[in-house]
Amino acid sequence: MEQVTLGRTGLRVGVMGLGAGGHSRLGQSQGKSEANSIAVVRRALELGANLIDTAEAYRTEPIVGKALQEVPRDSYVLSTKKGPRANDKPISAADFRAGVDQSLQRLGLEYIDIFHVHGVKQHEYAHVREELVPVLLHLRDQGKIRWLGITESFSQETTHEMLVTALQDKVWDVMMVGFNLLNQSARDTVFPITQAENIGTLCMFAVRSALSDPAALKELTDKLAADGEIDLTGYNKDAPLDFLTAPGVAASVTEAAYRYCRHEPGIDVVLSGTGSVDHLEDNARSLQLPPLPQEALDRINKLFAGVDSVSGN
Numbered sequence: 509m510e511q512v513t514l515g516r517t518g519l520r521v522g523v524m525g526l527g528a529g530g531h532s533r534l535g536q537s538q539g540k541s542e543a544n545s546i547a548v549v550r551r552a553l554e555l556g557a558n559l560i561d562t563a564e565a566y567r568t569e570p571i572v573g574k575a576l577q578e579v580p581r582d583s584y585v586l587s588t589k590k591g592p593r594a595n596d597k598p599i600s601a602a603d604f605r606a607g608v609d610q611s612l613q614r615l616g617l618e619y620i621d622i623f624h625v626h627g628v629k630q631h632e633y634a635h636v637r638e639e640l641v642p643v644l645l646h647l648r649d650q651g652k653i654r655w656l657g658i659t660e661s662f663s664q665e666t667t668h669e670m671l672v673t674a675l676q677d678k679v680w681d682v683m684m685v686g687f688n689l690l691n692q693s694a695r696d697t698v699f700p701i702t703q704a705e706n707i708g709t710l711c712m713f714a715v716r717s718a719l720s721d722p723a724a725l726k727e728l729t730d731k732l733a734a735d736g737e738i739d740l741t742g743y744n745k746d747a748p749l750d751f752l753t754a755p756g757v758a759a760s761v762t763e764a765a766y767r768y769c770r771h772e773p774g775i776d777v778v779l780s781g782t783g784s785v786d787h788l789e790d791n792a793r794s795l796q797l798p799p800l801p802q803e804a805l806d807r808i809n810k811l812f813a814g815v816d817s818v819s820g821n
């Protein structure tokens with residue numbers, strides 16, 4: 509798989525990263541076996557998707573840890589996270605610190621490559637900066653984590669205010685950003701700054717329900733049209749992205765959606781979450797295909813360029 513450098517971390521990573529969360533949680537949300545989930549992680553590594561993203565909240569750290577046993581430690585990049593709140597209140601520095609140790613234990617690792625504060629909302633950022641960043645810096649000095657990351661709560665805050673605020677601080681090495689063909693707003697608000705600051709950028713939400721389920725796409729585009737956010741004139745109202753599967757464009761909307769993100773300047777790694785080895789292999793193929801034809805890109809952008817109210821969840 510094509511490798512890229514993850515911003516200022518200097519880490520070399522595959523252009524596809526494996527997400528152990530999302531709707532699938534490596535298939536655990538669909539009741540798939542632990543052996544199946546371990547097989548997905550191992551196949552991702554074989555394919556060169558060497559960045560594996562998990563989180564306390566996904567409850568997949570123990571499975572990822574098992575899958576990584578006996579895998580040379582320098583052959584993959586482990587990313588995990590903990591949220592900034594506990595019981596709906598800001599988490600204390602001590603509990604956050606203890607959470608990092610718990611992640612290390614569940615993963616069976618001595619250090620974590622990228623530790624993110626998970627799903628931070630705008631009103632939580634001041635607490636993150638004042639109370640949790642010092643904890644992360646101390647843990648970095650102790651060698652328990654190597655790089656600091658932050659992720660947004662994209663399905664609830666679709667316009668990136670928190671990340672734009674966080675970008676004013678110089679402590680973040682990696683950011684996980686919601687971006688897909690339905691909501692391209694990070695192109696104007698986030699990527700110019702992450703690129704200028706050489707912050708490693710992980711793309712989440714490349715494909716969620718609306719880009720893997722035609723009924724969910726229709727429901728979303730009907731609502732956007734009713735709210736006056738998009739104009740479906742000239743598009744198929746029942747399947748507005750059908751032009752993406754015309755001959756010479758893409759084999760599926762899902763393939764097109766991954767390719768759209770893969771070639772966005774400012775995105776280093778596109779995360780793909782799945783519990784299926786077949787989907788994983790398809791997605792690895794998609795992410796190594798060339799950019800979509802310009803005409804298809806123009807049609808996508810004409811329809812969605814002004815939309816920043818949805819995540820495609």
Ligand SMILES: NC(=O)c1ccc[n+]([C@@H]2O[C@H](COP(=O)([O-])OP(=O)(O)OC[C@H]3O[C@@H](n4cnc5c(N)ncnc54)[C@H](OP(=O)(O)O)[C@@H]3O)[C@@H](O)[C@H]2O)c1
Pocket residue numbers: 526527528529530531532533534535561562626627659660661662684711712713714715716717720762779780781782783784787788790791
């Ligand atoms: N705030 C945050 O920090 C945050 C939020 C969201 C996600 N993430 C991270 O980002 C990763 C990726 O998340 P995401 O939001 O991009 O997506 P995601 O929720 O992991 O999933 C993609 C969805 O599409 C399905 N899918 C995948 N490949 C497919 C294919 N080829 N054909 C049809 N369906 C397919 C998957 O189900 P199958 O199992 O059936 O393939 C899954 O339900 C997560 O796993 C997580 O690690 C972080």
